[in-house]
Each structure stands twice: as C-alpha cells, then as structure tokens.
Amino acid sequence: MHTTLLHRAAALTAAFALATALAACGGRNAPTEATAAASVPALAASSLSLAAQVGEKMFVDTSLSGSGQMACATCHDPKNAHAPSNDLAVQAGGADLKASGTRAVPSLRYKEVTPPYADLLDNPDGISVPGPGGGFAWDGRAPTLAAQAQMPLLAANEMANADAAAVVAKLKAGPYADLFRQAFGAGVFDDTAAAFSKAGLALQAYQLEDRSFHPYSSKYDLYAANKIGGTLTPAEVRGFKVFADPKVGNCASCHYQGAGLNGSSALFTDFSYEAIGVPRNPAIPANADAAYVDIGLCGPLRSDHPPAAGNTFCGMVKAPTLRNVATRKAFFHNGVMHSLEQVIRFYNTRDTWPEIWYPTVGGKARAKPDANFPSYGLVTTQYTGGTVKKYDDLPPQFVANIDTQMPLDGRQAHSAPPMSEQNVTDLICFLNTLTDGYQPPASAPTTGPCTQ
Structure with missing residues (x-):
C-alpha cells in the first residue's frame, strides 16, 4: 500500500x-x-473444542485425498512451520500424485487475524492509504480459513476429490465420524453441503485453537x-x-x-498486495505454455478483477x-x-x-x-x-x-x-x-x- x-x-x-x-x-x-498463550483458546489437544479435535484429525488424514496419500500436513508440515519441508517450487498432487501445482505452498502459521480480502482495506499502520489487502491464498480469494481449507480438498492438482459429496462420504465412513457428529449434530451428514461446510469450520477451529499455528x-x-x-x-x-x-x-x-x-x-x-516483478519460473510445468501467466489478483484463479489494460491490480500478490x-x-x-x-x-x-x-x-x-x-x-x-x-x-x-x-x-x-x-x-x-x-x-x- x-x-x-x-x-x-x-x-x-x-x-x-x-x-x-x-x-x-x-x-x-x-x-x-x-500472555500470548493465554489468548489462544486452547493449548493442547485435550483442551481443543470438539470441532477443533475433528479438524486435528482431518489435518493428517490421507484418506481425504483422491490418491489416499495426501493430507493437509503433507504440504503444511508442522515440523517446518506448517510449510513444505522440501524445496520444490510447487507441489505435486492429484489422484495419482502426478498433477503439478501452479503456486508455491505458503505457511499456515499466523493467519488468525487475517481480515477478508477488500480492494480498499485499511492499513494496520493507520497511516498508509487503503489498498488491496486481506484474504487467504496468494490472491486472497478465500475470505476465511474455513473457505481456504476447502479449496485443496477439491482442487484437481491437490487432494483431488471429485466434489464435496466425495469428501463428506469419506468423513461419514471414517474412524472419527462419531466425533464429527458430536461436534456438529447427530444429523450432520444428512445434508452434504452443510457437512462440507462444517468440515471447513473444523479445520479452521483447529488452526485457530492449536497453539502450534501461532506459538x-x-x-x-x-x-x-x-x-x-x-x-x-x-x-x-x-x-x-x-x-x-x-x-x-x-x-x-x-x-x-x-x-x-x-x-x-x-x-x-x-x-x-504488491507487484514486484518476480522472475518467471521455468520449473513450473504450466509455464511451459508462453501464453500462461499468473497475475495474482487478476487471475487465473480469481475472476473478479479481469485482466484488462489499465487494471492496476494485475500482477499483485499477497505479502x-x-x-x-x-x-x-x-x-x-x-x-x-x-x-x-x-x-x-x-x-x-x-x-x-x-x-x-x-x-x-x-x-x-x-x-x-x-x-x-x-x-x-x-x-x-x-x-x-x-x-x-x-x-x-x-x-x-x-x-x-x-x-x-x-x-x-x-x-x-x-x-x-x-x-x-x-x-x-x-x-x-x-x-x-x-x-x-x-x-x-x-x-x-x-x-x-x-x-x-
């Protein structure tokens, strides 16, 4: 800004x-x-809310992926500040773990007070003029941690579930289905859309409550x-x-x-968000196509800021x-x-x-x-x-x-x-x-x- x-x-x-x-x-x-510890809702697994306990189990559950081999923790390794433990520019996923990502995986730490994205977000310093800010992912397209957590579950090049119903079916048949019901109600699996929403909320609760995400x-x-x-x-x-x-x-x-x-x-x-002209990375398979460009707020994963000439947001990514x-x-x-x-x-x-x-x-x-x-x-x-x-x-x-x-x-x-x-x-x-x-x-x- x-x-x-x-x-x-x-x-x-x-x-x-x-x-x-x-x-x-x-x-x-x-x-x-x-002081910081006291401000976190829970300090250990035993004191996590029921929803957060569900999220904790989901976070390491590889069965929630199309390949059966990928969990949230695969790319967000707790031993590496909840970021990838390897040096790959982008991670591989998909049903066969051969689909390539298009962006580097960020850390999940210190997301607890991130505001939803706004084109004119007030800067926390109280002096800088408002500008693009907030949101989750490099382009801020997810307004909450819950919404962000749902995206990799369905992305074809990540956890690669066909749809929300596939995720819910796995949760319903999984070993912590009863815990899910305790957290969200006995009939939670009766409504697929509602159950998928609760799954996102469970992962959000875990990230907000477990101190490891903001130590x-x-x-x-x-x-x-x-x-x-x-x-x-x-x-x-x-x-x-x-x-x-x-x-x-x-x-x-x-x-x-x-x-x-x-x-x-x-x-x-x-x-x-800033545009600083980061060099193109030939290690990303999508970049083999010269016509492919990642211009952050203007796409390709966001569509609400069309990449027309004069659009001042194009090229900006989150700091x-x-x-x-x-x-x-x-x-x-x-x-x-x-x-x-x-x-x-x-x-x-x-x-x-x-x-x-x-x-x-x-x-x-x-x-x-x-x-x-x-x-x-x-x-x-x-x-x-x-x-x-x-x-x-x-x-x-x-x-x-x-x-x-x-x-x-x-x-x-x-x-x-x-x-x-x-x-x-x-x-x-x-x-x-x-x-x-x-x-x-x-x-x-x-x-x-x-x-x-």
Missing part, C-alpha cells in the same frame, strides 16, 4: 523505535509468552517482551534497523504491521508473513528462489543487476564472466549485447503496476544498490530471529556472522 515518503518514513522509524523501547523498558506493553516463540518475541535471553546481538539490531528504514531495506512497509492475538507481537505482514522465513526452501508465489539470501539480493539488485535475474535476448554468452559479475542470481551467464527481458512474468500492459518503493525503486542499472553488503548480512541475521522454537543458549555465542 502506497504512502508519501514522509509518512512512511515516520511510520516505520516509529515501528522500530517502539519495539526497541518495549524491550528497553521491560516490555510493559508487550506480551509475554504467557510466538521466536528470539524476536523474547526480545520484544524483554524476557530472559531476549537480547538481540549487535548484528541483529542493525538488521532490524535495515528492515525498518524506508531509505534502505524498507521491508517493514509490507512486513511489519499487524498485531497478533490480543495485540501480541507483530505478524510481520500488513496483509497487503506473506516473514515469521519463519528463514526455514523456507522456496520463496515468492512461484517458488522461483530457494534461499533467503537470494531473495534479499533480488530486492537489492533487481534494478542494478537485472541481467542476473531475467533472461537476456539476442546477446552472446561469454565464456567467462567479468570478475565483478554477481554469482548469486538466477542467471549466472554473462552476455555481450542483447536485451534484458525484465519483468518476464508480467504482461507488458501491466508493467506500470510495478511497485517503486525502496529498495525496488527503479534505479539505473549498474548503479549502487540501496543496501550495502553489511546491510544484507545484518538483515539476514535479523530475519533469522523470526524463527519459532528459539531456546536461549546457556551462554551467548561470541563467533559467527550474527554475533558482533
């Missing part, structure tokens, strides 16, 4: 100052781990609440500044606002939470990148070194690149001559929709990038503090890239 530079600078500088002040003053207004147990959370062991290293503090500074990393413009349960630590997303981002193995909606460092370097050099991110057409490949030619991009061959096909996954009529906020500010090729090498290293250090399950060491480490 766009703001004036002045307002954005004020908002994001204040965001960093607030978090730092909370840690310094004992976190009186920041939630402790106990708030990262090093950052300890820092924000000023708990024992919650001190960030100098490198991590510098990285937080890079993250928040609108003139450097500017990550916070899309990835900081948004309170968690009962105002707990930031969700590291403001639910907004995900950065919590647990360091555990990811595929990044962006098309999974085109596979390391956190590569993602940060894309933001930093998309404009200053476009030839390492996008294909060059008509050039001659060099046998050996120049000594200063970066090796961290998607393209490692240097060309003489030719034209860089920038924004190669966005139709030309929508290039005007590309966000020009820092660090993707359209600066001249081969000019100095917004972030220094130290900035990049420090930012990675800070983003690693967002990983859940942090356990303070007995003594602070004194060596390593993030200690000083």
Whole structure:
C-alpha cells in the first residue's frame, strides 16, 4: 500500500523505535509468552473444542485425498512451520500424485487475524492509504480459513476429490465420524453441503485453537517482551534497523504491521498486495505454455478483477508473513528462489543487476564472466549485447503496476544498490530471529556472522 515518503518514513522509524523501547523498558506493553498463550483458546489437544479435535484429525488424514496419500500436513508440515519441508517450487498432487501445482505452498502459521480480502482495506499502520489487502491464498480469494481449507480438498492438482459429496462420504465412513457428529449434530451428514461446510469450520477451529499455528516463540518475541535471553546481538539490531528504514531495506512497509492475538507481537505482514516483478519460473510445468501467466489478483484463479489494460491490480500478490522465513526452501508465489539470501539480493539488485535475474535476448554468452559479475542470481551467464527481458512474468500492459518503493525503486542499472553488503548480512541475521522454537543458549555465542 502506497504512502508519501514522509509518512512512511515516520511510520516505520516509529515501528522500530517502539519495539526497541518495549524491550528497553521491560516490555510493559508487550506480551509475554504467557500472555500470548493465554489468548489462544486452547493449548493442547485435550483442551481443543470438539470441532477443533475433528479438524486435528482431518489435518493428517490421507484418506481425504483422491490418491489416499495426501493430507493437509503433507504440504503444511508442522515440523517446518506448517510449510513444505522440501524445496520444490510447487507441489505435486492429484489422484495419482502426478498433477503439478501452479503456486508455491505458503505457511499456515499466523493467519488468525487475517481480515477478508477488500480492494480498499485499511492499513494496520493507520497511516498508509487503503489498498488491496486481506484474504487467504496468494490472491486472497478465500475470505476465511474455513473457505481456504476447502479449496485443496477439491482442487484437481491437490487432494483431488471429485466434489464435496466425495469428501463428506469419506468423513461419514471414517474412524472419527462419531466425533464429527458430536461436534456438529447427530444429523450432520444428512445434508452434504452443510457437512462440507462444517468440515471447513473444523479445520479452521483447529488452526485457530492449536497453539502450534501461532506459538510466538521466536528470539524476536523474547526480545520484544524483554524476557530472559531476549537480547538481540549487535548484528541483529542493525538488521532490524535495515528492515525498518524506508531509505534502505524498507521491508517493514509490507512486513511489519499487524498485531497478533490480543495485540501480541507483530505478524510481520500488513496483509497487503504488491507487484514486484518476480522472475518467471521455468520449473513450473504450466509455464511451459508462453501464453500462461499468473497475475495474482487478476487471475487465473480469481475472476473478479479481469485482466484488462489499465487494471492496476494485475500482477499483485499477497505479502506473506516473514515469521519463519528463514526455514523456507522456496520463496515468492512461484517458488522461483530457494534461499533467503537470494531473495534479499533480488530486492537489492533487481534494478542494478537485472541481467542476473531475467533472461537476456539476442546477446552472446561469454565464456567467462567479468570478475565483478554477481554469482548469486538466477542467471549466472554473462552476455555481450542483447536485451534484458525484465519483468518476464508480467504482461507488458501491466508493467506500470510495478511497485517503486525502496529498495525496488527503479534505479539505473549498474548503479549502487540501496543496501550495502553489511546491510544484507545484518538483515539476514535479523530475519533469522523470526524463527519459532528459539531456546536461549546457556551462554551467548561470541563467533559467527550474527554475533558482533
């Protein structure tokens, strides 16, 4: 969501100052781990509601797929922050597990306060002007977690059930059918549409009630609440500044606002949508067809924003939470990148070194690149001559929709990038503090890239 530079600078500088002040003053207004836990309806399986207990069983039930081999947990692995445990750009599904997805699978963590999609959603920072925001999935087409949970059950390239009746039949014949009746009524299976709706609500209840979907147990959370062991290293503090500074990393413009349960630590997303020109991914089978394009809010999975020239929404996809981002193995909606460092370097050099991110057409490949030619991009061959096909996954009529906020500010090729090498290293250090399950060491480490 766009703001004036002045307002954005004020908002994001204040965001960093607030978090730092909370840690310094004992976190009186920041939630402790106990506060966050108390705000979750249930902390263990034994205390889940009946509906959530049903959802818990459904989440790992492979019989609910057409193949009999895929469950929600297959792609949303609890051991990997409820995201895929592999590094595939897209996952395989379908009745024979040979149908390919078209988008990377996001994490299911920290979805509890996501609002339904709106073309003009108020930004949580209270300053940015309203813009596209909210909803579930990369294009926000599901208004609730329940609606989102129903989509993979029926998708031909995911769990591949023929229809809702097929899902309900499996639930009715399954080992927890009686639990389903206890949760939703003795006659729940008499109405197929109602029973399928309840199935979605069960999965939603499980995600809302089970603390594993929003543990708030990262090093950052300890820092924000000023708990024992919650001190960030100098490198991590510098990285937080890079993250928040609108003139450097500017990550916070899309990835900081948004309170968690009962105002707990930031969700590291403001639910907004941006078009940033992520390179096309040849690893996605659908992309073998040059006519196929994924333009987010304008389709192909949404149909309420037709991709007509002048439609400012085309190319926009949702800004995900950065919590647990360091555990990811595929990044962006098309999974085109596979390391956190590569993602940060894309933001930093998309404009200053476009030839390492996008294909060059008509050039001659060099046998050996120049000594200063970066090796961290998607393209490692240097060309003489030719034209860089920038924004190669966005139709030309929508290039005007590309966000020009820092660090993707359209600066001249081969000019100095917004972030220094130290900035990049420090930012990675800070983003690693967002990983859940942090356990303070007995003594602070004194060596390593993030200690000083």
